[in-house]
Each structure stands twice: as structure tokens, then as C-alpha cells.
Amino acid sequence: MEVYHWEAKTKAGEKKTGDMEGENTGEVSSALRKRGLTAIKVKKLVTKKPLFGSPKITDLEVVVFTRQLATMVGAGLPLVTCFELSSNGAENPQVREITARVKKDIESGVSLTEALIKEPKMFDELFVNLVSAGEQSGILEAVLERLSVYKEKAAALKAKVKSAMTYPIAVISIAFIITGVLMIFVVPTFAELFKSFGAELPAPTRIVIAISEWAQANWWIVVFLIGGSLKGFFYAYKNNKKFQYQADKLSLKLPVFGMILRKSAIARFARTFGTMIAAGTPILESLDNVAKTAGNMVVEEVISNSKKSISEGRTLTEPLSESDIFPGMVVQMINIGESTGNLEVMLSKIADFYEAEVDRAVDNLTALLEPMILVILGVLIGGLVVAMYMPIFQMGGVVG
Template sequence: MSKDNLTLYRWQAVDPPGSLQYGESLCSQPQELLTELIQSGLQPVTIKKIHKLRSGQWKNRERIAFIRQLATLLKTGLPLLPSLKLLASDHSLPAWRCVLGDMVKQVNEGQPLSGVMLQYQQVFPAIYPQVIAIGELTGQLENCCLQLAMQQEQVQSLQKRVKKALRYPLIVMTLALLITLLMLTLVLPEFAKIYASFDAELPWFTQLLIAASQWVVSYGIVGMLLTAGGCAAYIHYWHPQEKWRWREQQCQLKLPIINKLIRYGCLCQLFQTLVLTQHAGMTLSAGLQAAEAAMSHLPYKRAVGQLALRLAEGRPLHKALDESPLFSSLCQQLVRIGEESGSLDSLLQKLAQWHSEQAHELAESLAQKIEPLMMLFMGVIVGGLVIAMYLPIFNLGAAMN
């Protein structure tokens, strides 16, 4: 049974000896928590709702930390159940303490760890229970946990670099917009009053900016409210819809430089997942299904799903790759060599490493490439505003001479 739409509650209850007990629990409804406490022999006193949990609140770094710590404890020879108990008792976040506590309870009752993870689809992406299930079947749970942690760390590192590379131009453009608005609303109106006393014709550039300034002062608040409302509506209503995210991500694939970052990142994630699943003992078809479930970029998610379908039809992987424009010729060529030579695992590893290196290099050089353009952009905006404000003064001085 899937445990989605969970809410964190904090409760106090009295046990049979009369002592006051307290704790946290994750439930869909407070009635479920009430029933659970009564069945445990506790008399509820207070149940307080803390906050509703959404999928975005389960951070990847916390998942990686959990799975790596679990791998470390298992490597030392500690059994699974004591390892989970230790991680549950030491975790700093109440929501994670509740999830891990429920894991301890269900594993103690005989449930496999992978089966418990499947119940928490918001917490653990599909690749987690799939790889854990392979570890349980082969008796190599600690190795599978370690490989999963390493693969997820590589994906997270790449995502951080890409976000860092894109953050700089966004900050510069935001600053340029703020400076422009401040000058249009605070500085330029004062200059307009001075120029009105000259009773002289202003340059067309200055007239244009004064008209823009008057429009911003008159309708700027309304425009900002409409823009904010449109952004909020898009984020909360349209963006969660798959068709809108599909269009957005398709447009991203057409942007220069950005499309390379996305392609390298998605292909790196795909091949890293395939390497992980191959090492774990999963079939290539199951590995593609796991990669599809783990992929967040919708065009690539669909493309990987089509690869799995073509593979199920009996086609080799290199021919399936050749039929999609989202996969480069390098992918098709190396996979073909790997399939023909029987060394597919090592060539998938090389493809993952190559795409990772390309994405890292592009992310590191992106800021250096964009910095001159951003400085030019800022210079044109600020310089244009300054020239527009002082141009009438220059013309007036020339006329007086």
C-alpha cells in the first residue's frame, strides 16, 4: 500500500502505568493516528498537526546520506534491523525519524526493505527499491547500497554544477532589471521635472525613456501584481501539469549551450543508472525501466521508455539508440561495440564518465563564457539610462555655446 499525502503529527499519550509518552507520526488522517495509538495501548491526550509533507520536501541529500550510512553499517557486519534502528534514533529530522521508525517496525515483522520502500514513493524514487531488491535476492545488500549511494552522489554533484552555472546569468539579469526599475521610478522622474523647466525639445531617446518612466509609475504596481499572479498561477496550476512541463523542457532543448548541459546531464544519469543496475545483476531491460522511472526530464524519460519497448521487441540496444534523435552517434557506436564484443558494462561506464566530464567542463566554462556578455548587457542597460538622462544637458550646453 502506497503511503502518499502524508502529514506529520506530534502527539502526547498516557501509557498503562500512567506515564506521559510523546512522539511524532506520519499519517494521512488524524483518525489513523488515533486508532494506532489506541491499538498500541496508549490513551491519546493531544494530537497536533505540524505540516503536510510533499514530495519536494524529501531532499536527495538526505536520501543519499541514509543509504550511504546504511551501507557503512552493513559493511561493518551489523544486521539490517539494528542498523535501521540506529539510523532512526539518530536522525535529526522528525519526518525521517517517522519513516525510518516505520521501516524498523515492518522489517521486524518480516517485510523486505525494498517492499517497505515501495510504500513510500514520495520518499524513495523507483530505483531505490529496485536496487535494494536485487541486493536482498543476491545477499549483497551492503554492496548494492554502496553502489546506489555512489551513483546518486554523482547525479547530485552534476545537478549542483549545472544549477551553479545557470545561477550567475539569472542573478545578473535580475540586478539589471531592479536597477532599471529604480532609475525609471525614482531618478528619471526628477530629471523630467528639471527638463520641463527648460521648455526645449528633448532628444527622442530621452522622450522615450520619460514616457516609459511615466507608464511604470502609473501602471507599474498593476503590472507587477499581474506578473506575480501569472507566475504564481503557472507555478501552482500549469507547471505541475505534464503537458506544460513537456513544452517547457522541449523549449529548453532548443536553447544554445543550455541544451548541451541538459543532454549531457540526462545521458550521464541514464548510463550511470544502467551501470549501477548491471552491477547489481539486473537485466538491461529492467535497467532501462529503472532509468526511465528515475528520469525527471520528460522528453528523455519518454525516449528511455521507448528504448525499453524496442529492446522488448528483440532489437539490440544500439539500433534502438539510433532511432531517437536525443541520443548521439557516439552513444550508438560505443554501445554497438560493447554488444558485439561482450564488454557492454565497461563501455556503458565509459559513456557515463565521458558525459559526466563533458557536463562538468561545460558547467565550469559557462560562467566564463557568459560573464563578458552579462557585463556588456549591464553596461548597455545602465549606460543607456545614464546617457538618456544627461543627453538633454549636453545638448543644452552646446546650444548655449
């Protein structure tokens, strides 16, 4: 999403300004209307990046900040003091600057919600909406505590899923690089040696040498194809909604990985939805935020359909039960929570269960992949070594 600078007026005619993340100007204008503001001007921000880039605000830094803020507010410290201490203790320059600006805004009489809206790089829409609900209902301390727990759980879940995806990719990449080095630099040395033998080489050796000769002449084609394919995929995924939808749909059907992604999506949905309801946010507004944080367009579509179902007077669970994403147990638990008025409790239990499921699935996947990858590497590298030494063994047998 892009960052837009907006100017708007309140119902009383007071002028407000700020920055907000959004897909387009229409989405930003719609979000402003929900806050009782009439957009005057919405302009996309074009920021110049420094030569070596600036440190990105990580999920961990947001988690630490949220936990510290909840602790300080719980201890009775004024918000100005909280943000001043956070700014002074921040190592990341961006976090330091953002928290200093928020402190300055609060000192000038701006509410915490309005101050956070201006800093979308650090405080997403979910964060702002929860803080807004806490401020309006007078339970900011409790909301910040829930928000800190939510951020910690969400960051842990994201890191777990990321590790499951990164580990095999990293090992395969290393294996590819090692094989490339062997084919381009090591095998040619053996090929020169074998020319002096004057005998026909074994078939495996001839095949390896032929592949090596092709790799020496065309290595740039392989690099170009891999790099171009990856760049093309990520560009299309970012800029083409239809492509992104199909890629997200396919990812949920992948063997093993699809199951992990589906369980993590359910855990994220339940944790986010439960946190927003507990903060007193209306269900329809909560579902808006839950859909935006789904991380998968297919899941986002199902959640949006649930919102539409409620607005039409039907139940939340009807669209969930019709999808392939949410298992019957999840739908039944949500239905019970909706019927008994304990939806928040049920969602929390679903989130706990599926977060534990993701942990187990990732651990099992890692345990399964380690021996498989070792076997593949052994066969690949070992096969190359054996193919290169076969003529030497053959010559030794003849001499013997």
C-alpha cells in the same frame, strides 16, 4: 507524481499495505502486480500541509543517508541499528521520522524492501528496486555502495545543470528589478527637475521619461503578465502531457543550454542503467526505471522504445541510433558492450565521460556569460544614467 495508499494481497493471501508514488491508480496497480501483489484498494493520499510547511527532503540528505547506510552495513552493523543511528543523527524532522518508521518495520519482521516501499517521499522506485535486487541476491552491501555512488553522482550532475540555468536567470532578474526601481522612483525625480529648464530635452531623455511614465502607470500589468505567464507555464507543464513533451523537446534544441541538457540526459541514462545492471536487475525492468528517471519526456520516449525493441527480439541500440539524442559514439559503445557482455562497464565509461563534459560545458558557459551580462548591464544601466544626465551636460555647455 502523486502518492497513493494501497492495500494488496500476496499469492498466499497475506494482506499488505503501503504508500507508493505514481501518475494514477492504474500505474500503482501495475507496479504492485510486478511485485507479485494483487491490488485490493488504491487511494490517492491528500495530506494537510502545516502552516509554515515542513522541511523538504533534499537530494543531499538522501545522498548522505545512503552513504552512511552503505558504510554501516559494510561495517557489519544490523539494519535495525543502522536506521536507529540514522534517525538519531538526522537534523531534518521528516528524515528522522521516516528512518524511525523503517527501523520499526524491520524490527517487526518486515524486509528492508517492503519497509522502504512505504516511504516514497525519501526512497524512490529506483532506490527500492536496487535494494530489492541486493536483498534477493545476497549482495546488499555491494548494492548500497553502488547506490551511494550513484546518488552522489546524480546529485552533483543535477546541481551542475541547475547552476547553469539559475545563474543567467538570477542576473537578468536583478537587472530587471534595478531597471524597474530606476524607472519608477529615480527617473521621475529627474523629470520634475527638467521641467524647470524650459528647453527641449534630448531625444534619449524624452524616450526614457516616456517609458518611466508608462511604467509608473502600468507596472502592475508587467508584474501580472510575468507572474501569470510563469504560473501558467508551470501549471501546463505539470498537468498537460502534450505541452510537457513539446517543452522538453524545445529545451533540447535551445542554443548552448540544449547541449548541456542533452549531455546531462545521456550521463543520467548511462549512470542509472549501469547501476541497475550491476545490481543484477533484469534489463527490461532496468529500462523501466531508467525511463522514469530520465527527467525529459523525449528521452523517456526513446528509452521506452528501446525496451520495446528488446522485448521484440531486436537490439537495444536500434531506437537509440534513430533518435537525435544519443550520438553515434554512445550508440556504438553500448552496442559493443551489449555484444561482448560488458554493458555495465561501457555504460560507466559513458557516464564518466558525459559528466565531465557537462562540467566543462557549464564552466565554459559561466565564463562566457559573465562578460556578456556585464556588458548588457553596463549598456542598460549606463544608458539610463547618460540619458538622464544629457540635459544637465547640455545646460552646462550653454552656460559655459
